[in-house]
Every structure is written in structure tokens, then in C-alpha cells.
Amino acid sequence: xxxxxxxxxxxxxxxxxxxxxxxxxxxxxxxxxxxxxxxxxxxxxxxxxxxxxxxxxxxxxxxxxxxxxxxxxxxxxxxxxxxxxxxxxxxxxxxxxxxxxxxxxxxxxxxxxxxxxxxxxxxxxxxxxxxxxxxxxxxxxxxxxxxxxxxx
Amino acid sequence: xxxxxxxxxxxxxxxxxxxxxxxxxxxxxxxxxxxxxxxxxxxxxxxxxxxxxxxxxxxxxxxxxxxxxxxxxxxxxxxxxxxxxxxxxxxxxxxxxxxxxxxxxxxxxxxxxxxxxxxxxxxxxxxxxxxxxxxxxxxxxxxxxxxxxxxxxxxxxxxxxxxxxxxxxxxxxxxxxxxxxxxxxxxxxxxxxxxxxxxxxxxxxxxxxxxxxxxxxxxxxxxxxxxxxxxxxxxxxxxxxxxxxxxxxxxxxxxxxxxxxxxxxxxxxxxxxxxxxxxxxxxxxxxxxxxxxxxxxxxxxxxxxxxxxxx
Numbered sequence: 456x457x458x459x460x461x462x463x464x465x466x467x468x469x470x471x472x473x474x475x476x477x478x479x480x481x482x483x484x485x486x487x488x489x490x491x492x493x494x495x496x497x498x499x500x501x502x503x504x505x506x507x508x509x510x511x512x513x514x515x516x517x518x519x520x521x522x523x524x525x526x527x528x529x530x531x532x533x534x535x536x537x538x539x540x541x542x543x544x545x546x547x548x549x550x551x552x553x554x555x556x557x558x559x560x561x562x563x564x565x566x567x568x569x570x571x572x573x574x575x576x577x578x579x580x581x582x583x584x585x586x587x588x589x590x591x592x593x594x595x596x597x598x599x600x601x602x603x604x605x606x607x
Numbered sequence: 608x609x610x611x612x613x614x615x616x617x618x619x620x621x622x623x624x625x626x627x628x629x630x631x632x633x634x635x636x637x638x639x640x641x642x643x644x645x646x647x648x649x650x651x652x653x654x655x656x657x658x659x660x661x662x663x664x665x666x667x668x669x670x671x672x673x674x675x676x677x678x679x680x681x682x683x684x685x686x687x688x689x690x691x692x693x694x695x696x697x698x699x700x701x702x703x704x705x706x707x708x709x710x711x712x713x714x715x716x717x718x719x720x721x722x723x724x725x726x727x728x729x730x731x732x733x734x735x736x737x738x739x740x741x742x743x744x745x746x747x748x749x750x751x752x753x754x755x756x757x758x759x760x761x762x763x764x765x766x767x768x769x770x771x772x773x774x775x776x777x778x779x780x781x782x783x784x785x786x787x788x789x790x791x792x793x794x795x796x797x798x799x800x801x802x803x804x805x806x807x808x809x810x811x812x813x814x815x816x817x818x819x820x821x822x823x824x825x826x827x828x829x830x831x832x833x834x835x836x837x838x839x840x841x842x843x844x845x846x847x848x849x850x851x852x853x854x855x856x857x858x859x860x861x862x863x864x865x866x867x868x869x870x871x872x873x874x875x876x877x878x879x880x881x882x883x884x885x886x887x888x889x890x891x892x893x894x895x896x897x898x899x900x901x902x903x904x905x906x907x908x909x910x911x912x913x914x915x916x917x918x
Contacts, residue, residue, distance in 0.1 A: 474659055474662055476726070477663055477666070477667075501618075502622065502626075503622035503625040506625070506629055507629060514651060515651065517648065517729060518647075518652050518656060519652070519659070519726065520728070520729040520730025521648065521725035521730040521735075521736060522725065522730035522731065523637075523644070524639065524648065525633050525638070525644075526637060527729055528633050528636055529630075529634075565728075568729055569728070
């Protein structure tokens with residue numbers, strides 16, 4: 456995700472997240488394009504910059520959701536930092552690395568966000584979050600394929 | 608296992624400084640009061656997120672326009688019915704006030720606003736922000752309602768708008784009374800078995816029963832909500848504490864998800880309320896007939912016989 460195409464995909468995911476999020480707000484398990492974009496971005500950035508990206512996205516997300524400002528910014532900053540750090544630890548050339556990284560990353564962060572938000576139910580942890588993480592990975596993959604048509 | 612080198616260590620120092628800055632800023636944001644956080648969010652929403660919020664607004668307007676027309680028609684019909692029912696009572700009340708020399712009641716005004724509810728997951732869907740003109744200078748907290756009934760309470764300014772809570776928020780309480788004025792109590796949100804949030808009326812007297820279908824309105828006590836705003840309809844008895852009080856489940860008049868345009872109460876100032884409420888004691892009652900003052904001369908129009916008041 457160091458290429459120009461990668462950043463276009465990330466920009467598109469974040470744009471879709473903020474513009475289209477009300478469409479799936481009522482779903483029990485919708486895609487989390489914000490986390491998808493952040494985790495993909497963290498793969499192409501140094502840890503400190505990935506943390507800064509998460510920090511800014513946390514500010515935007517908390518303002519949009521009317522949520523707690525500080526915890527959201529800190530959690531997404533930590534997510535960006537951890538994503539970048541884990542890339543160095545688990546780096547792999549395998550084509551399956553990024554989808555697996557997205558699924559696991561989105562699942563873990565959603566559980567943490569749920570804990571900040573007041574608690575996580577068993578259904579949420581065992582059913583909805585894994586579905587959401589899978590949907591996110593699929594949409595990230597689809598966005599990458601879509602952008603590949605237009606950006607070399 | 609990094610190799611020593613000036614450039615690499617300089618980069619690490621920069622990274623460390625950035626991380627420390629982010630931690631400090633995050634801690635600072637966490638320590639801000641809810642009101643200050645709300646103002647920061649308002650700035651972000653009014654600048655970076657403004658195009659997105661406008662897009663959401665346009666999309667919601669477009670999708671809800673047909674539904675809203677039908678809802679407005681229904682709301683207008685119910686308001687016409689209510690006005691017809693209460694017009695005679697209002698006129699009678701005005702006449703009685705004139706006769707007894709009381710000033711007209713100060714009811715305050717309302718300010719229209721658009722509602723934007725919080726999102727689930729990170730945000731709280733039971734809180735909202737209001738977008739409208741001159742909302743920030745309201746005397747918070749103030750009630751928020753529609754023609755159908757009570758929506759919630761606006762608690763603090765949010766940029767030029769306001770921030771508040773729907774009735775479904777855990778901190779929400781409202782003093783209510785049955786429409787006939789016989790039973791009063793406090794209504795608060797409660798989550799039932801189906802996961803649906805409704806209202807619970809607490810503090811109703813044990814001796815009396817409130818039949819299902821009885822309407823509840825705000826009492827106006829404490830001045831947060833205007834009096835007479837519909838809150839909901841009694842559904843069934845919830846519990847009874849032997850000899851003390853009863854609780855009832857109440858079907859709310861307004862569902863938060865269905866609200867788009869609301870009215871925020873701009874209540875009259877306390878001074879004007881106090882001036883209306885000023886009590887002037889009547890003249891002392893005479894102990895004996897001798898102390899009764901002579902009636903003042905009453906001017907009567909001269910009649911055709913030419914007899915004056917002395918006649």
C-alpha cells in the first residue's frame with residue numbers, strides 16, 4: 456500500500472465511510488471502512504505517522520458520531536501505531552496477508568471500541584463483529600480492484 | 608537491532624516527539640468537560656465535515672420528503688383538533704384572568720431546529736445535536752418537542768446549535784401528570800425484554816389506578832419543559848410497591864428515530880414569571896359591620912326620567 460493506487464483506495468474508503476455511513480448505521484453488522492482505511496494506511500506509513508493518521512481520523516469520527524473525543528482519538532492512534540508495528544513484525548509477501556490483517560485488525564478494534572462504548576454482547580463479539588470484519592476486507596479488496604481500472 | 612546512524616536517530620527522535628505530542632493532545636481531549644468537547648466537535652462539524660453533513664442532510668431530506676408530507680398532514684389535523692378543543696377553554700381562562708386582575712401567563716416562544724442523532728458504536732444514539740438559528744443563547748436546559756409530543760432536553764450549546772438527549776437517554780427524567788390532572792409522577796426511560804426503550808411512570812399513588820390509554824403531559828414544574836406537552840400514553844401496570852406507589856409502562860408519544868425537525872423552548876425569563884406570579888393579598892376582612900367602608904359612588908348614565916344617582 457505504498458503506491459499511489461493504494462492511497463487512492465484509502466482515500467476512497469474514508470470518503471465512502473463518512474459519506475455513506477448512514478446507509479448501514481441501522482444494520483447489525485455493517486462494513487467498517489474507517490478501520491479498513493486506517494489499517495491499510497498504517498501498512499504504508501511509519502508508526503508515528505500512522506498514529507497521527509489514526510488520531511485525526513479519531514477526531515473526525517468522534518465529531519461525526521457525537522462520541523467521546525479523547526478515547527476515540529487515542530484508540531485510533533494506537534490502532535494506527537499497532538498496525539504499522541505489526542507490519543514490521545509479521546510482514547509477509549503472501550497475497551493473503553493484507554485480507555487476514557484487515558479481518559483480524561477490524562475485529563479486535565471493534566471489540567475495543569465496543570468496550571469504550573459501554574460493553575460488548577456475546578452476539579456482537581461472536582457474530583456481528585466477525586461479519587463486519589469480513590465485509591470490510593471484501594469491500595477493501597473490491598475498492599482496490601475498482602481503482603486498479605483507473606489508476607495505473 | 609538498528610545500526611547507529613545520525614539520520615536514523617534523528618528520525619526516531621522525531622517519531623518519539625510526534626507520539627508524545629499525540630498522547631498529550633489525546634489526554635488533553637479526554638480531560639475536557641463534555642461541554643468543551645462538544646464545542647470542539649462543533650468546530651470540526653462546521654469545517655472539515657461540513658460537506659459530508661450537508662450531503663447527509665440533502666439525502667435525508669430527499670428520502671423523507673414523501674413520508675414527511677403525510678406526517679405533517681396528520682400532525683396538522685391533530686393540532687387543528689386540539690386547537691378547536693382548547694380554544695373555548697383558553698378564552699374562558701382569559702376572561703377569568705381579566706376578572707380577577709391577573710396578568711397573562713408568560714408561555715415563552717419556540718425555536719425550530721433540525722435534529723442530528725449520534726451514531727451507535729462510538730457515539731451515543733440517545734444524544735443529539737440541534738442545528739438552527741440562535742439556539743446557543745437559550746437558557747439551558749430546555750425542553751425539545753414536536754407537535755406530537757416531547758422529544759428530549761437540550762443541555763448545552765454546540766457551536767451555534769445545541770446538544771441534548773432524547774427521552775431514551777438514561778439520564779432523562781420528566782415530571783408528568785395525567786391529562787385530567789388527577790395523578791402525577793416522574794417518567795424515565797426503561798429497556799424492556801424486547802430491547803425496546805419505553806418510558807416508566809414512577810411515583811403514582813398506590814390508591815388510584817390509571818387506566819390503559821390515559822395520556823400523560825408535562826407538568827412544567829422546574830421550568831425545563833413547558834406545561835401540557837404530551838409525553839406518552841399509559842400502556843399497563845409495571846409494578847406496585849405495597850402501600851406506597853405504583854409504576855406504569857408508558858408508550859412514548861415520539862420516537863427519536865422519527866424526529867427530524869423539532870422545537871426548542873425559549874422559556875420566559877424568571878423575572879417575567881415572577882412578576883406574573885406576584886401575589887397581592889386582598890384587603891383585610893372587616894370584623895364588624897361598622898368597619899365596612901361605604902361603597903363608592905357608582906356613576907350611572909342619566910336615564911330618560913332624569914333621575915340621578917341620588918334618586
